[in-house]
Structures are given as C-alpha cells and as structure tokens.
Amino acid sequence: MSNLTNKKIPSGLDPWNALRVHTDARIGLGRVGDGLPTERLLEFQMAHARARDSVHMAFEAGSVRAQLDGLDRPILDVHSAAPDRPTYLQRPDLGRLLDDESTATLGKHAGDYDVAFILADGLSARATHDHATNTLSLILDQLGESWSVAPVTLATQSRVGLGDEIGAALGAKLTVMLIGERPGLSSADSLGCYLTWGPKRGRSNADRNCVSNIRPAGLSPEKAAKKIAYLMTESRKMGLSGVALKDNSSNPDLIEG
Amino acid sequence: MQTGAPFSFERFTFPDLKTLLAKASPLRSGDVLAGLAASSDEERVAARFVLADVPLKRFLSEVLVPYEDDDVTRMIIDDHDADAFAPVSSLTVGEFRNWLLGDDATPEALKHLAPGLTPEMVAAVSKLMRNQDLIAVAKKCHVVTAFRNTIGLPGHLSVRLQPNHPTDDPAGVAASILDGLMHGSGDAVIGINPATDSPEAMIELLKLIDEVRERIDIPTQSCVLAHVTTAIDVMARNAPVDLVFQSIAGTQKANESFGINLAMLAEAEDAAKGLKRGTVGDNVMYFETGQGAALSADAHEGIDQQTVEARAYAVARKYSPLLVNTVVGFIGPEYLFDGKQITRAGLEDHFCGKLLGVPMGCDVCYTNHAEADQDDMDNLLTLLGVAGCNFVIGVPGADDIMLNYQSTSFHDAMYLRSVLGLQPAPEFAAWLRKMEILDQNGRTRPQLDGQAAQNLLAWSGAA
Incomplete structure (x- = not known):
C-alpha cells in the first residue's frame, strides 16, 4: 500500500481521502500541524456563507409570481406577523400568525376548496426561489381534474404553522406548503413540503406529513411531486394527515395507479 | 411550602x-x-x-x-x-x-x-x-467516570467520535470512524445518531462499531443514539450495547414529550449494567440536554431556560452516566441568538453540571440561522478546555451531514489538546501510541507506513 504514504498525496490531503466516495462527510481533509489546510478552511467558509445568505436573503414574491404566470391561476401575497428577518428568527410564534392585511386578503377569496398550495420562504428563500414553482407545477401535473384548487399563496416571513391560518382562512380541506428548510452546510437550497389535513390554528407537527430535502442533489422535484401527489390523494381518501398517513409511495403500483 | x-x-x-x-x-x-x-x-x-x-x-x-x-x-x-x-x-x-x-x-x-x-x-x-x-x-470540580477507559481526569480531554451518515450507510460510517481514529478522536465514545430509529438499524450499527473495536482492540465504548425504549428492546435481543443514550430535560412534562419517564431510565441502566461489558468501570448511560428543550416542548413550567436545564442534570445524576452532553447551540437562535449567548450558555451548563457531580461534556455547535460562526466555536471550545470539560464532539470537518448543523471537528480537538497540553483518556492514549497515531511528544501524527495503521485502513476499506 505504498499509495498510502504522505509523500504521494497531493495538496496535503490524507491518504484515506479516497474513502470520500463512501460519504459526503468532510473526511481526509489533511492537516497542517493540528489545523486545517487553507483550501479546506476556505471551502468551509464558502459553504457557511452560502447557507447564511440563503437564510437572510429577502423573499422575492414578485419573481416567484412571474414564474407562476404560465399556470394561469390566481395568486395571493400574504405576510406573517413577523415584520422583518431578525424578528422572524427570534419569534417563531409570530411567523405562524398572519398580519391583519393578509387575513383580510384571504377572507375575500374564501371558498370551499380541496387544497390550498402555499409557497413560503421559511429559513431559505433561495430554496423557494429555485425549486418551489417547478415542484408545484409537477404536482399539478400529477393531480388531474378532480381537485378544486384555491388561489396559490406566496407567504413572506413564514413558518410552517402559518399554513394552518392560510388554509383555514381560504376554506381549504388540505394545505400543501412548499417552504425553504433550514440550510445545511452543503444544502443551502433544500425545500420542504408539509401536508396538513383540516388546517386550523394549533395543529402540531404530528398532524402533518413532511417530504424533505427537495433539491436537484437531494430528492429531485420530479420524485418529490410524485410522493406529494400520492400523499394528497391518500389524505383526501382517509380524511386525515400526520402519523396515521404512511408514505407507501415507493411502491410504484400505488403511484402510477 | x-x-x-x-x-x-x-x-x-x-x-x-x-x-x-x-x-x-x-x-x-x-x-x-x-x-x-x-x-x-x-x-x-x-x-x-x-x-x-x-x-x-x-x-x-x-x-x-x-x-x-x-x-x-x-x-x-x-x-x-x-x-x-x-x-x-x-x-x-x-x-x-x-x-x-x-x-x-x-x-x-x-x-x-x-x-x-x-x-x-x-x-x-x-x-x-x-x-x-x-x-x-x-x-x-473533577468528575471522573469509566467504562472501557477513564474519562474526566484532570489534564485530559476526551472526544466523542460522531460518524453520522444521512442513510446510516455502513461504508460511509466506517470511513468517518477511521478519519476520527486517525485524528486521535473516539475516547469518550464512538456514537452514531441513527437516521432511522428502529431496533434493526440500531443492531446493524452496533455490530459495525463493535467489529472494529474488537478487531483492533480499541479501549473505548460505542453508542447508537436511538430512543431508550429501542435500546431496551435490542438489549433483550443480546445486541452489543455498551452505552444507553437518551435526551432528557428538567421537567416531567418535557420528559414525557421525549416519550420517557424516570422508571424507563432506571430500567435501561439496570439492563446495560447487567451486560457487564465495561472493563474499568460501569457507568453505562449517555445523556444529552440543551437549553431551550423544555420551552420548545411547551413544558418549561414558567422556569427560565438555564434553570430548567440545570434540573436536567439532576435527572442525569441519578443514573450515574459515563457522559452528559449539553448540545448548546443546536436548538437555534430563538433560544440562543448569537455567539455571545451560546458561549455563556455553554459555560453555565458545564459549571452547573460539574458542581452537581455530573460528567459534563459539550457539543460546541451552531446552526446556519444563528448569529455565530467558527470563531465563536473556537472561543467557547478554548474556554471549555480551560474549564476542564470532560469531552467535546468530533465530526469530520465540523459538518454533520445527517443532523445539518456545525459542531467541532477532529482537528478542533487536536488543537485544543495541543494548546492546553491535554491528553486523551489514559487507556486510549496508550492505544493511540501502540497504533503509531500519537508520536512520542503526544502529538497526533499517524505513521501511515506502520502495520497498525495499515490494519486500520484495511478494515475501513472492507467495511
């Protein structure tokens, strides 16, 4: 194993760097004394910078609205009771409540809908900018005609729980929220999807189903849309969501059928 | 009253x-x-x-x-x-x-x-x-505990090797274990957070760690951080459980939100002790805590988060743990906003635990939505080293790709041992010397041409 000696390894990497094929973990980084080689140090800082920028990036509801033009559906803008990002980060309770203007807006569009889709910034506006509209149109492609769909809501400074207020205000039986997840160091653009049957204030996470890590390098929007459409269909059939609703969508017969 | x-x-x-x-x-x-x-x-x-x-x-x-x-x-x-x-x-x-x-x-x-x-x-x-x-x-406050090695002696610093993988892939986990051992980490525990909390997944991971531990005779302990009930289940099936893990908090309601009660912890401690797998001691429990846990479960009973956190250490103390880890910055900025608050909380938790007689370590960590970065972690890590913290966490490159947060790295632990002259647990340090990972000056400088390192590399390649 002469290839495992320090001399033959480029740029200070450890010889077991080859094992990185088995994991995305930052192994085999090499070492300068007890510290990290400069290149590895800067790689980490770049990943952290991207993740932080995703958290603090302003949600551009206007550009998301433009992306949705082709769907030819009514679109509403709403805002949580958290006025700005610093408040949003420290007061998750406010991120779950609508501001007064938004409550009024939704009231004007109240109806009797099977489902309300919500595109929300959450903790990564970047994820929503990059993947939410694509994922939404893929879900709609899967659904067929039997669903009455509420106006699509674009939610700013939003936590997952805001979907309960939105769904209740619109009169939707089910909400499907696409929301930016807390960025990991190597996944700044990860989108999450939460399904909640019977949305109303006070729902807990146990009442929801979650499809996580939606991004090209994680769960692709195509696969995610199939999973979500499957869960929506089952949720409507059973009249519930949450722990009692199991995701059997990896069984292809269930999805295609 | x-x-x-x-x-x-x-x-x-x-x-x-x-x-x-x-x-x-x-x-x-x-x-x-x-x-x-x-x-x-x-x-x-x-x-x-x-x-x-x-x-x-x-x-x-x-x-x-x-x-x-x-x-x-x-x-x-x-x-x-x-x-x-x-x-x-x-x-x-x-x-x-x-x-x-x-x-x-x-x-x-x-x-x-x-x-x-x-x-x-x-x-x-x-x-x-x-x-x-x-x-x-x-x-x-010297709180010394033992299982296959001795942790918490003055002048020593141990490291939990945390080789997490998003799908529990055995080769991926093994690669991270190797990386950690080569950096002198793993004396506190080789501890995996499983992606799936099931008896089968737990047993598979336990066997993976146990195989390498026995094969190259590492004086350390393993833990798969599944729910205590899962651990009780697999112990009944004769799985090789060294330490039983559980997250705990400072009120009954918060513990109920974790799906536990005190009787379960007692049952688990008894069962793990009964396996008699320790060689130099029989501290068999590993607990994790963190400020904000009770509030996030809406179970803080109107108590401030630092005080209710200290109550969790009273729970821990009852079951003679090997390790108690305050995961200080994991919970997010709504509980600890920035580097200053995280630093203060880490020092408070370590102090309170030690004064109560609990073997405190600290996961010096942060999330990407907190106002903190690696400089803040360096500061807290160094302060805890000075304070005599029993152990810290070692994650490859400080990036936990399963739990999506940043902790401290194997490199960070080497830095801390080096600048403060701290040694690994004595039994583990002797093993590291035998493996030619520690040099004669106590520095981590693995000799990759030696037979010992070749055995280790061969194992990881095969896993």
Whole structure:
C-alpha cells in the first residue's frame, strides 16, 4: 500500500481521502500541524456563507409570481406577523400568525376548496426561489381534474404553522406548503413540503406529513411531486394527515395507479 | 411550602423565586420568547442583588414546580443529602459564590458537597457569576467516570467520535470512524445518531462499531443514539450495547414529550449494567440536554431556560452516566441568538453540571440561522478546555451531514489538546501510541507506513 504514504498525496490531503466516495462527510481533509489546510478552511467558509445568505436573503414574491404566470391561476401575497428577518428568527410564534392585511386578503377569496398550495420562504428563500414553482407545477401535473384548487399563496416571513391560518382562512380541506428548510452546510437550497389535513390554528407537527430535502442533489422535484401527489390523494381518501398517513409511495403500483 | 413577601430591590419587585431566577438570568432570546426575561438591564441586576441575599435553604422549601405535579421535583427533594449540604447550609446565594471561589472549596470539598446541592441552587449561583467564575470553579470540580477507559481526569480531554451518515450507510460510517481514529478522536465514545430509529438499524450499527473495536482492540465504548425504549428492546435481543443514550430535560412534562419517564431510565441502566461489558468501570448511560428543550416542548413550567436545564442534570445524576452532553447551540437562535449567548450558555451548563457531580461534556455547535460562526466555536471550545470539560464532539470537518448543523471537528480537538497540553483518556492514549497515531511528544501524527495503521485502513476499506 505504498499509495498510502504522505509523500504521494497531493495538496496535503490524507491518504484515506479516497474513502470520500463512501460519504459526503468532510473526511481526509489533511492537516497542517493540528489545523486545517487553507483550501479546506476556505471551502468551509464558502459553504457557511452560502447557507447564511440563503437564510437572510429577502423573499422575492414578485419573481416567484412571474414564474407562476404560465399556470394561469390566481395568486395571493400574504405576510406573517413577523415584520422583518431578525424578528422572524427570534419569534417563531409570530411567523405562524398572519398580519391583519393578509387575513383580510384571504377572507375575500374564501371558498370551499380541496387544497390550498402555499409557497413560503421559511429559513431559505433561495430554496423557494429555485425549486418551489417547478415542484408545484409537477404536482399539478400529477393531480388531474378532480381537485378544486384555491388561489396559490406566496407567504413572506413564514413558518410552517402559518399554513394552518392560510388554509383555514381560504376554506381549504388540505394545505400543501412548499417552504425553504433550514440550510445545511452543503444544502443551502433544500425545500420542504408539509401536508396538513383540516388546517386550523394549533395543529402540531404530528398532524402533518413532511417530504424533505427537495433539491436537484437531494430528492429531485420530479420524485418529490410524485410522493406529494400520492400523499394528497391518500389524505383526501382517509380524511386525515400526520402519523396515521404512511408514505407507501415507493411502491410504484400505488403511484402510477 | 414557604411563601414569603415579594422580593424587592429599590423600585423593582419580584413575586416569587421562579420569577426572580428568570429576571436575574443573563439575557437570552429563549427567555424573551417565553416572556420571562428582565425588561431592562437595570431590572436584571436588581434581581441579582435580591438573589444574592436569598438563603440556599429556601430552595429546599420553595420548589419551582409543585412536588405533587412533577417527578423531577420529587427526585430533587427526596434525594437531597442534608449531611453533604451542611458545610454551606447557612449561606445565601451571594455568600455561596464567594465560598466557591475561595480556597476552602477544594476539589475534595466540592466532590463531597455535590449530593447536597440542588439544581436550583446551582443555577442561582451561576447567575451571579461572570464567565471567568464559571470557569474557575468548574475547573476545581473533577468528575471522573469509566467504562472501557477513564474519562474526566484532570489534564485530559476526551472526544466523542460522531460518524453520522444521512442513510446510516455502513461504508460511509466506517470511513468517518477511521478519519476520527486517525485524528486521535473516539475516547469518550464512538456514537452514531441513527437516521432511522428502529431496533434493526440500531443492531446493524452496533455490530459495525463493535467489529472494529474488537478487531483492533480499541479501549473505548460505542453508542447508537436511538430512543431508550429501542435500546431496551435490542438489549433483550443480546445486541452489543455498551452505552444507553437518551435526551432528557428538567421537567416531567418535557420528559414525557421525549416519550420517557424516570422508571424507563432506571430500567435501561439496570439492563446495560447487567451486560457487564465495561472493563474499568460501569457507568453505562449517555445523556444529552440543551437549553431551550423544555420551552420548545411547551413544558418549561414558567422556569427560565438555564434553570430548567440545570434540573436536567439532576435527572442525569441519578443514573450515574459515563457522559452528559449539553448540545448548546443546536436548538437555534430563538433560544440562543448569537455567539455571545451560546458561549455563556455553554459555560453555565458545564459549571452547573460539574458542581452537581455530573460528567459534563459539550457539543460546541451552531446552526446556519444563528448569529455565530467558527470563531465563536473556537472561543467557547478554548474556554471549555480551560474549564476542564470532560469531552467535546468530533465530526469530520465540523459538518454533520445527517443532523445539518456545525459542531467541532477532529482537528478542533487536536488543537485544543495541543494548546492546553491535554491528553486523551489514559487507556486510549496508550492505544493511540501502540497504533503509531500519537508520536512520542503526544502529538497526533499517524505513521501511515506502520502495520497498525495499515490494519486500520484495511478494515475501513472492507467495511
């Protein structure tokens, strides 16, 4: 194993760097004394910078609205009771409540809908900018005609729980929220999807189903849309969501059928 | 229960002990979120003046959650050791701070005092202490535990090797274990957070670690951080369980939200001890805690987050753990907003745990939505090293790709050992020398041409 000696390894990497094929973990980084080689140090800082920028990036509801033009559906803008990002980060309770203007807006569009889709910034506006509209149109492609769909809501400074207020205000039986997840160091653009049957204030996470890590390098929007459409269909059939609703969508017969 | 007149200082009044503790606590976002924080800096210091005059004895008669409603309160009161408490029983909180910093508070005296202290007393005195006080006193508290090696000896620093993988892939986990061992990490425990909490997944991962441990004779212990009920299940199936893990908190309600009660912890400790897998000791439990856990479960009972965290250490103490880990920055900025708050909380937790006689380590960590970065982690890591922290966490490159947060790395642990002259657990250090990973100066400089390293690399390639 002469290839495992320090001399033959480029740029200070450890010889077991080859094992990185088995994991995305930052192994085999090499070492300068007890510290990290400069290149590895800067790689980490770049990943952290991207993740932080995703958290603090302003949600551009206007550009998301433009992306949705082709769907030819009514679109509403709403805002949580958290006025700005610093408040949003420290007061998750406010991120779950609508501001007064938004409550009024939704009231004007109240109806009797099977489902309300919500595109929300959450903790990564970047994820929503990059993947939410694509994922939404893929879900709609899967659904067929039997669903009455509420106006699509674009939610700013939003936590997952805001979907309960939105769904209740619109009169939707089910909400499907696409929301930016807390960025990991190597996944700044990860989108999450939460399904909640019977949305109303006070729902807990146990009442929801979650499809996580939606991004090209994680769960692709195509696969995610199939999973979500499957869960929506089952949720409507059973009249519930949450722990009692199991995701059997990896069984292809269930999805295609 | 004693209910005295409201506490007051100048124009400030505080209706009860619980409120007084909360208002005296250094500012943090979680107490603001809970509506418990002081409304001004002046009110905060006024509360400290009042708290300094509260007799320690009062914490035994005025409990923060009613005795009849909360099994953690019952444990604190019922297990209190009055004889151990005697040396400080006549002191106020302020006098207790002076005593702790004084020369009478020797390591031996502090060790004997621990069973006489309640978490509320310890939390109270911490609120009157600066960071340097927290460090100075914690350094005098030596809490030594053992299983296959000895952890917490003065002058030593152990590391939990945390080889997490998003799908528990055996080759991926093995690659990270190898990386950690080559950097001298893994003496606290090789501990995996499983992606799936199931008996089958747990057994598979336990076997993976156990195989390498036996094959190259590593004097350390393994843990798969599944729920305590899963561990009880797999122990009944003769799985190779060294340590039983559980997240714990400081109220009965919060523990219920974790799906546990105290009887389960006792059952797990008995079962793991019964396996007799330890060689130099029989501390078989590994607990994790963190400020904000009780509030996030809406189970904080109106107690500030630092005090309710200290109550979790009373839970831990009951079951003689090998390791207790405060995962200090994991929970997010709504509880600890920035590097300053995370640093303070890490030092408080370490101090409170050690003073209560708990073998404290710390996951020095942060999330990407907190106002913190690696410089903040360097600072807290170094301070905890000075304070004599039993162990820290080692994750490849500080990036946990399963739990999506940043902890400390194997490199960070090498740095800390190097700048402070700290050694790995003695049994593990001897093994690292045998493997030619530690050199004659105690530095981590693996000799990759040696037979020992080749064996290790061959194992990881095969796994």
